[in-house]
Amino acid sequence: MAPEVLPKPQMRGLLARRLRFHMVTAFVLSLGVAALYKVGVADKRKKAYADFYRNYDAMKDFEEMRKAGIFQSVK
């Protein structure tokens, strides 16, 4: 039991400090994840669909499938 004097610990405002830290972190992380999802998944998917259907010819697609022989109703 050496008589060294420890610094007085933080006695007050502990919950407030914890709450502030976690609120800020929660906001930053949720907004960050939402933004990343919007850009990396949602916008990317919308672009992929738009690019696919921009010059899409359904009849040409059908003819290719028919020639490949996958249909039973038309050969």
Add this chain to the structure above:
Amino acid sequence: MTQGFKVCTRVCVSVFRSITLCVTLNLHGFSKMYSMCFSESVVKSEDFTLPAYVDRRDYPLPDVAHVKHLSASQKALKEKEKASWSSLSMDEKVELYRIKFKESFAEMNRRSNEWKTVVGTAMFFFGITALIVMWEKRYVYGPLPQTFDKEWVAMQTKRMLDMKVNPIQGLASKWDYEKNEWKK
């Protein structure tokens, strides 16, 4: 499907076995998890009905003091405590603390190496389970269906590409129909 169920039950059993192993070895903290009533290793039977001392972070002021039967010097100290506290020396204050409490918060919250035992034991039993599953695959299960053969899967994939399965973001979008090969 039944293979997955068997593996799951074996993993659960192996985890359960590792937990019960730690409990029977009475590793750090597990006896305290049972109830609030464990402080000494030898407890008389009727003491279960009496308020007990516990070292718990979420119960900072236990129902009773740690030391039940004070020695003569400790009794004298308790009398001195009734007077002004500024007359108490540092050692006397610590002695009063140790009468009331067994472990300080720093002591009761100290970390330990128990997690290594737990993780190691769980991995060990997981490995035993893996050996059991390997034996099962070799000696119990029948052959895989023909739909898993390399040739069959190749024919299956060709048909999926002919049908243009998921042409926008999925399988057919990864195939180059001009060059007849997978896109780089």
